Amino acid sequence: MATAEKFVGGGVPRKEDPKLVTGQATFVESITLPDMLHVAVARSPFGSAQINNVDLSAARTAPGVVATFSGEDLADEWAAGLPMAWPVTEDIRIPDHWPVTKDVARYVGDAVAVVVATSPSAAKDAVELIEVDYEVQTAVVDIPSALADDAPRVHESMESNECYTWTHANGDIDAAFAKADIVITENYVQPRLIPSAMEPRAVVVQPVPAAGDFTVWSTTQIPHVAKVLFSLTLGIPEAQMRVIAPDVGGGFGSKLNVYAEEVLCIALARRLGKPMKWVADRSEGYLATIHGRDQLQEIELAATSDGTILGYRVKLLANMGAYLQLVAPGVPLLGGFLYCGTYGGEAYHFECTGVFTNTTPVDAYRGAGRPEATYAIERAIEALALEVGVDAVEIRKRNFLPAGENVPSPAGLAFDSTNYEENLDKALEVLDYEATKAEQADRLSQGSTKLLGIGFSTYVEMCGLAPSQVLASLNYGAGGWDAATVRMLPTGQAEVVTGSSPHGQGHVTSWSQIAADALGIDYQDVTVLHGDTHVAPHGMNTYGSRSLSVAGVAVNQACNRVVDKAKTLAAHVLEVSPDDLEFEDGKFSVKGVPDRVQSIQEMAYAAWTAHNLPEGTEPGLEAHCVFDPPNFTFPFGSHVCVVEVDTETGAVELLRYVAVDDCGTIINPVIVEGQVHGGIVQGVAAALFEEATYAEDGTLETSSMINYLVPSAAEFPSFELDRTVTPSTSNPMGVKGIGEAGTIGSTPAVINAIVNALGHLGITDIAMPAKPERVWQAIQDANGDAS
Amino acid sequence: MIPAKFDYERPSSLSEAISLLSSGGPDARPIAGGHSLLPLMRLRLSRPTLLVDIGGLSDLRYVREDGDHLAIGALATHDDLARSAELLDRCALIPCVAEQIGDPQVRHRGTIGGSVAHADPASDLPAALMVLDAEIIAHGSNGPRTVLATDFFQGPFMSALEPDEILTEIRVPARDGWGSSYQKFQRRAQDWAIVGVTALIESGDGITGAAIGLTNMGGTPLRATAVEQALVGSSDPDGVAAAAAKVAEIGTPPADENASSEYRLHLAEVLIKRAVAEALS
Ligand SMILES: Cc1cc2nc3c(=O)[nH]c(=O)nc-3n(C[C@H](O)[C@H](O)[C@H](O)COP(=O)(O)OP(=O)(O)OC[C@H]3O[C@@H](n4cnc5c(N)ncnc54)[C@H](O)[C@@H]3O)c2cc1C
Secondary structure (H helix, E strand, C coil): CCCCCCCCCCCCCCCCHHHHHCCCCCCHHHCCCCCCEEEEEEECCCCCEEEEEEECHHHHCCCCEEEEEECCCCHHHCCCCCCCCCCCCCCCCCCCCCCCCCCEECCCCCEEEEEEECCHHHHHHHHCCCEEEEEECCCCCCHHHHHCCCCCCCCCCCCCCEEEEEEEEECCHHHHHHCCCEEEEEEEEEEEECCCCCCCCEEEEEEECCCCEEEEEECCCCHHHHHHHHHHHHCCCHHHEEEECCCCCCCCCCCCCCCHHHHHHHHHHHHHCCCEEEECCHHHHHHHCCEEEEEEEEEEEEECCCCCEEEEEEEEEEEEECCCCCCHHHHHHHHHCCCCCCECCCEEEEEEEEEECCCCCECCCCCCCHHHHHHHHHHHHHHHHHHHCCCHHHHHHHHECCCEEEEECCCCCEEEEECHHHHHHHHHHHHCHHHHHHHHHHHHHCCCCEEEEEEEEEEECCECCCCHHHHHHCCCCCCCCEEEEEEECCCCCEEEEECCCCCCCCHHHHHHHHHHHHHCCCHHHEEEECCECCCCCCCCCCCCCCHHHHHHHHHHHHHHHHHHHHHHHHHHHHCCCHHHEEEECCEEEECCEEEEEEEHHHHHHHHHHCCCCCCCCCCCCEEEEEECCCCCECCEEEEEEEEEEECCCCCEEEEEEEEEEECECCCCHHHHHHHHHHHHHHHHHHHHCCCCCECCCCCECCCCCCCCCCCCHHHCCCCEEEECCCCCCCCCCCECCCCCHHHHHHHHHHHHHHHHHHHHHCCCCCCCCCCHHHHHHHHHHHHHHHC | CCCCCCEEECCCCHHHHHHHHHHCCCCEEEECCCCCHHHHHHCCCCCCCEEEEHHHCHHHCCEEEECCEEEEECCCEHHHHHHCHHHHHHCCHHHHHHCCCCCHHHHHHCEHHHHHHHCCCCCCHHHHHHHCCCEEEEEECCEEEEEEHHHHEEECCEECCCCCCEEEEEEEECCCCCEEEEEEECCCCCCCCCEEEEEEEEEECEEEEEEEEEECCCCCCEECHHHHHHHCCCCCHHHHHHHHHHHHHHCCCCCECCECHHHHHHHHHHHHHHHHHHHHC
């Protein structure tokens, strides 16, 4: 950059917040259009059932009802079923997935009919009057029962409930295991989680029947991707579709999808010629929005007697749910390269089988595949430490990949930049590891019922999705680039048009900082436009911690192009060659003659009036850039958790949480800390609190926040955060993603801490979530074994 | 989260409220803070046809001393109880329990009358009223009557209240000099108790009086009478521990996703020991 960094790196206040905290944001739910009708969906209460008949007569004549439809009634609306964009293998089984099912309900929540009414309450009331004749079948809700020989099939037309098997190998795995002194085999269960974004899903559709146009407001992370897919699903030309993601209250991957209700509202708007609105309530969202995780893992480590890892062998079973949502099959693959974590080795073998069950579809949830992988390796390395008889820190240091750039990993990736040991040392320093260990030993020797445990996780993750060529090799249905347009306005402000689609991450602030420094203007003079396909026509949107390292880099590069053009204009005005000019703080000055100056604002005005432009120069000061990264980014960090286990009750309390993350160059430290805070909480939630469970018949038992335990701030200590800064080589700004790192790193640190607290009893594992009874029971069992 | 259709009235006197309830049929319900009733209505698990909002009967919101008793109006909020100088002075168990209910929002909306009338075995206040030998006063079309807390709770969400009765006041004897404790075991700070133990202890040379209440250990709040008897006369931790073990005499507590029956019983035993220790300190 030609200009000093004034805003980048500073914790400037978020520009988004004033409207959010004063209730002036526009969420989809707050959009009301003239003549708008309200949509409610009737859902199957059974995990698996044949639908013999749908009787809509009572609902149709209920007060306020405008129309009712069964799946069959809507069959002609669809040019294609709901989209799935990641067919990971040639022979993957892809089931039909209709927005409203026609003859079979495959999970509790599967849409079976729809009501359109003049008010939300009339629509809801009428749904209760729909009579569906179900023939209930046996459901399969978990992976082992779905894979049993005589298991009922979720999709009758398929030979089994297996969806696909994908393998990835690097090096000679058999040789690595053949020469190993030690083989560690561990099995872990990744419970199913429910993304609980603050804002439930909603959609509003405005048709313009005379023109054949549709405007869709949706709580989506992916307006651009959705626009293409809406068009394909409904057979509406893409050019007649406008998708707007207004203010969106969180997603965590759950809004990285194309949902039945979105295309349903478009279809109903087309059919009835009126605006449509659908808003999920929390429990409906829990049934009809994707879930996350739900995997069974087996990880084997081959190691020498001193604990040096030679090889990694992983077998994964991943629950897909009843249908394949947008990127579901690919989620385990994103973790599939990371079961070696931050460690070295000669060989790597990963195999994953996707499995259908009669449950809500599973898809990308914050971290998507990487939290699962990190959990497995960060737990398994501690098992290795126990086997070798060394400390949790020592085993890691023996195996860390060296510090450097473009470092090859055992799975065959090149990590952009690594610096694991220094990062861990910093965490140990913040923690004061020796003093904490001493207190732990004291409590134990005094027979305390409040034992301390110290748990580590030294993670690396893979984000910034992604080089388009790599996505092609994984058979992903789209590219991984992103776009930005930057234009100077005649009055000297800048408009940044971005292809990212923020839903809580603060892109407006961060992009303003980037543009302000690159253009040499104030960050308050930057306006960021996003989330409307008519305003920002190009984008791949926001997920996979990609926005900064792809779309943010595009903003920076577009700004640089604007400065280049402004420089030619300034050179023209000052009658010098562009090479004779310096650019600093928004001013072009002639080298050695500092009072011959033109500002970028003056050049914006000159470009607008076009009265005096160099020969052949177009008016306007605007540039577009599309950035396709050459590699992922690989943020890393060391999380250390200190827990207190109450051995009388099994209750686990977090006493301290130290996180030293490295996400390369930092644009806004306050935003980074916010992402880390939320990420840690979501990861700890998996370790201690959250778990979606199904009854055998397919009923979601955790169907509301009463028993799906999303933790609050009261459950956490103040986090102790620090950082190392190791710039990425994957982009010119040196930035890495930080949106998911906290979630990826934190879960195993907590479980490792609990196991560490109870290790003297011979306890080596605790299933997630480590609820008090589980911990207490493990202690009982261990004491029983001992006596 | 849209409730089924209902009518709404906001009477300005107790007698008006009672007549609205008695003419409103079997599905007319009073509503106070709404923090138990509204969630059920929004999930459509409860479908009253008429809501009689008693929130306007502000003369039912009080805590006052009445000789050797304390009188608590049905509309006193949990937060009122937690801060009441009279209660803190003469019946500290109630503020100690009230301040552990839900979160600040819940404590500012929820009322003691609603909490008691709702008769949720997981609610915190009912067991405290059991150990305090509270009297519950209700007004209906047949006038006022008084029910002992021990007779009031009849099963999960079932109380001695008639459909047209409004709970108006709760009277508890002052417990000057007694120590108290509420041990609430939960997974998240704002949750209901997995198990709760209320202890009211009088001590001199050893324990001279004990009342132990159990929350979420059965279909109603319970008194652990065997524990109480064994506590009296004990003076050291071993004696307390032996007494606490007698909690098993209540029978088999319920099992749910948070706790098996065995674990619940174990928790109750641990929490009784902690409650007694705190009440004594
Ligand atoms: C998020 C959340 C967390 C909570 N956590 C806890 C907790 O940890 N512990 C706990 O104990 N409670 C908890 N509660 C419940 C809370 O304490 C309620 O406020 C209380 O249980 C009911 O009081 P209310 O005034 O809101 O009653 P309402 O909801 O208005 O009424 C509840 C029932 O009582 C009846 N009723 C109300 N007042 C009267 C009256 N005067 N006479 C006759 N009938 C009446 C109603 O008809 C209804 O059936 C929680 C609630 C929420 C929403």
